[in-house]
Amino acid sequence: xxxxxxxxxxxxxxxxxxxxxxxxxxxxxxxxxxxxxxxxxxxxxxxxxxxxxxxxxxxxxxxxxxxxxxxxxxxxxxxxxxxxxxxxxxxxxxxxxxxxxxxxxxxxxxxxxxxxxxxxxxxxxxxxxxxxxxxxxxxxxxxxxxxxxxxxxxxxxxxxxxxxxxxxxxxxxxxxxxxxxxxxxxxxxxxxxxxxxxxxxxxxxxxxxxxxxxxxxxxxxxxxxxxxxxxxxxxxxxxxxxxxxxxxxxxxxxxxxxxxxxxxxxxxxxxxxxxxxxxxxxxxx
Amino acid sequence: xxxxxxxxxxxxxxxxxxxxxxxxxxxxxxxxxxxxxxxxxxxxxxxxxxxxxxxxxxxxxxxxxxxxxxxxxxxxxxxxxxxxxxxxxxxxxxxxxxxxxxxxxxxxxxxxxxxxxxxxxxxxxxxxxxxxxxxxxxxxxxxxxxxxxxxxxxxxxxxxxxxxxxxxxxxxxxxxxxxxxxxxxxxxxxxxxxxxxxxxxxxxxxxxxxxxxxxxxxxxxxxxxxxxxxxxxxxxxxxxxxxxxxxxxxxxxxxxxxxxxxxxxxxxxxxxxxxxxxxxxxxxxxxxxxxxxxxxxxxxxxxxxxxxxxxxxxxxxxxxxxxxxx
Numbered sequence: 001x002x003x004x005x006x007x008x009x010x011x012x013x014x015x016x017x018x019x020x021x022x023x024x025x026x027x028x029x030x031x032x033x034x035x036x037x038x039x040x041x042x043x044x045x046x047x048x049x050x051x052x053x054x055x056x057x058x059x060x061x062x063x064x065x066x067x068x069x070x071x072x073x074x075x076x077x078x079x080x081x082x083x084x085x086x087x088x089x090x091x092x093x094x095x096x097x098x099x100x101x102x103x104x105x106x107x108x109x110x111x112x113x114x115x116x117x118x119x120x121x122x123x124x125x126x127x128x129x130x131x132x133x134x135x136x137x138x139x140x141x142x143x144x145x146x147x148x149x150x151x152x153x154x155x156x157x158x159x160x161x162x163x164x165x166x167x168x169x170x171x172x173x174x175x176x177x178x179x180x181x182x183x184x185x186x187x188x189x190x191x192x193x194x195x196x197x198x199x200x201x202x203x204x205x206x207x208x209x210x211x212x213x214x215x216x217x218x219x220x221x222x223x224x225x226x227x228x229x230x231x232x233x234x235x236x237x238x239x240x241x242x243x244x245x246x247x248x249x250x251x252x253x254x255x256x257x258x259x260x261x262x263x264x265x266x267x268x269x270x271x272x273x274x275x276x277x278x279x280x281x282x283x284x285x
Numbered sequence: 286x287x288x289x290x291x292x293x294x295x296x297x298x299x300x301x302x303x304x305x306x307x308x309x310x311x312x313x314x315x316x317x318x319x320x321x322x323x324x325x326x327x328x329x330x331x332x333x334x335x336x337x338x339x340x341x342x343x344x345x346x347x348x349x350x351x352x353x354x355x356x357x358x359x360x361x362x363x364x365x366x367x368x369x370x371x372x373x374x375x376x377x378x379x380x381x382x383x384x385x386x387x388x389x390x391x392x393x394x395x396x397x398x399x400x401x402x403x404x405x406x407x408x409x410x411x412x413x414x415x416x417x418x419x420x421x422x423x424x425x426x427x428x429x430x431x432x433x434x435x436x437x438x439x440x441x442x443x444x445x446x447x448x449x450x451x452x453x454x455x456x457x458x459x460x461x462x463x464x465x466x467x468x469x470x471x472x473x474x475x476x477x478x479x480x481x482x483x484x485x486x487x488x489x490x491x492x493x494x495x496x497x498x499x500x501x502x503x504x505x506x507x508x509x510x511x512x513x514x515x516x517x518x519x520x521x522x523x524x525x526x527x528x529x530x531x532x533x534x535x536x537x538x539x540x541x542x543x544x545x546x547x548x549x550x551x552x553x554x555x556x557x558x559x560x561x562x563x564x565x566x567x568x569x570x571x572x573x574x575x576x577x578x579x580x581x582x583x584x585x586x587x588x589x590x591x592x593x594x595x596x597x598x599x600x601x602x603x604x605x606x607x608x609x610x611x
C-alpha cells in the first residue's frame with residue numbers, strides 16, 4: 001500500500017484527532033492564560049502582550065494576592081476560613097448522609113420513597129427562595145456572620161445530595177446480609193457498624209469529594225451569611241478582588257489559581273469518584 | 286423491599302431508624318419548605334426593611350410591580366435566551382465530545398479529563414478568567430485590543446473583533462420593542478460570551494452522561510446493525526441517538542435548572558451589564574433585597590425563580606420516584 005492509499009484509508013481518524021486536540025487546546029486555553037498571567041511580575045504585565053509567555057517566572061502576583069498590599073486585600077485569611085468551613089462541613093455531611101441513606105435503603109417504611117423525593121427537591125431549589133428567612137433564623141440563633149452558621153447552612157442544604165448518593169450506594173449492599181445479621185441478633189446500630197459501614201468506603205469517598213468541591217466552590221451563601229469580611233470564604237474574596245478596579249489582572253489571576261487549586265488537585269487525583277458524585281446529581285443518569 | 290401498610294410493624298429497630306432520620310427530615314422541613322413558605326408569605330406583604338413590626342398583607346401587588354418593571358422583563362428575556370443557548374450548546378458539544386472519546390481513540394482518558402476538568406472549578410474562577418478573555422480592550426476599534434480580540438488581531442482576523450461582554454446591542458435589528466413590553470425583545474449579544482463560558486464549564490458533564498449512555502448500548506446491537514448493512518450514519522441515527530434519549534432528558538433537566546438559577550458566573554463575568562443586557566433574576570433579587578431592602582419584591586422575584594425551576598424539576602422527581610417503585 002502506498003502512503004497515499006494509507007492516508008485515504010486513515011484520514012477520518014486523522015481528522016478526528018485534529019478536532020479532538022484542537023478542542024483540548026480550547027478547553028485548556030483559560031488555564032494557560034491564568035497560569036502565564038499569574039506568574040508574571042508587575043513590570044512584565046502589559047495588555048498588548050497578555051498572551052505571551054512570561055519572560056521569567058515571578059511569584060510577585062501570588063504574594064500580592066495572598067498577603068495583600070497596595071489596595072489589595074490578601075486572600076490568606078479567606079483561604080483559611082474556607083478550610084475551617086469545608087472540613088467540618090464535609091465530615092458532618094458524610095455522617096448524616098450515610099445514616100440517612102442507610103435508613104432510606106435498608107429500613108424503608110410506608111411513605112419512605114415519597115419522603116425521600118420531598119428531601120431531594122431541596123437540592124434543586126434556587127437558594128434565593130430561602131435566603132431572607134435563612135438570614136433571619138441564623139441571626140436569631142446567633143450564627144449569622146459566623147463560620148458555624150455557614151457550616152450549618154451547607155450541611156442542611158447538602159442533606160439531599162449526600163442522602164441520595166448513600167441511598168443509591170447502599171441499594172447495592174445485599175439485603176440478605178442485613179437480614180442475616182438481624183437474625184443473628186444485631187440491632188440497627190450493630191448492622192450499621194458491622195455490615196454496612198465496612199462496605200461504605202467508596203460511598204464516603206464520593207460524598208466527601210462532592211461536598212468538598214461544592215462547599216469550596218459555593219458563593220451565594222458565603223456572600224450573604226458573612227457580612228463580616230473577616231470570615232468570608234475564598235470565593236467571595238476572589239469576587240471582591242476581581243470587582244475592585246485597582247487590582248491588576250495578574251493579581252486577580254493568581255487569586256483565581258489559588259481558589260481553583262484545591263478542587264483541581266482533588267479532581268486530578270480522584271476524578272473517578274468526582275464523576276460518580278456528579279452523575280448522582282442527575283438521578284437516573 | 287416493597288412494604289405495604291399492613292405488613293409494616295413498628296419494631297424497636299424501626300423506631301430507632303425513624304429517630305435517626307428525624308433530625309434531617311426536620312432540618313429539610315424547616316430550611317426548605319418552611320423557609321419557602323415564609324418567603325412566599327413575605328412576597329404577599331409590604332415588608333420593606335429590617336424591622337418587621339408592621340407588616341401588611343398586600344396580595345399580589347409585589348408580583349404586579351416586578352412584572353411591570355423593565356428590568357425584570359429584561360431579566361426574563363435574558364433567562365430564556367441564556368437557557369436556550371446554554372442547554373442546546375452544552376448538549377450538542379457534550380454529545381460530540383462523547384462520540385469522539387468513545388471512538389476508541391488513543392489517550393482517551395487524557396481527552397476525557399481535559400474536557401471534564403472545568404466542572405471542578407468554581408463559577409467565580411471561571412467568571413474571573415472569562416471576563417478577562419472577553420474584555421475587548423478600552424479602544425479596540427483603534428487597535429488597543431485585549432483578550433480574545435488581541436488574538437484575533439494577531440492571527441489576521443481583525444475584522445472578527447467584537448465588543449463581547451461590553452456589547453449592549455440586541456440582535457436582530459436592535460431588538461423588537463412592542464407596546465406591551467418594556468424590554469427590547471431579541472438576543473443580547475453580551476450574553477453570547479457568558480453562554481460560551483458556561484458551556485465551557487458544563488459540557489464535560491453532558492459528555493460524561495452521554496458516555497455512560499453510549500457504553501450502556503450493548504455491542505451486539507451495534508454489530509447486528511452493521512451485519513444488516515447499516516452505515517455509520519444510519520447506525521447513529523437509528524440505534525445510538527434513540528437509545529440516548531433518556532440521557533438527553535436528564536441532561537436537559539439538570540442543565541435547565543442550573544441555567545434558570547444562574548447567578549455567580551454572571552455576577553463575576555459582567556455584573557449583569559452592560560445596562561441590563563446580561564442581568565438575570567438571581568442578580569435582581571440579590572440587589573433589591575440586600576442592597577435596597579425591598580424584601581417583599583425580592584421575595585416575589587425569588588418565588589418566580591422557584592416556580593420556573595419547579596416546573597422543570599417536579600415532574601422529573603415524580604417520574605423518577607414512580608419508575609423506581611415499579
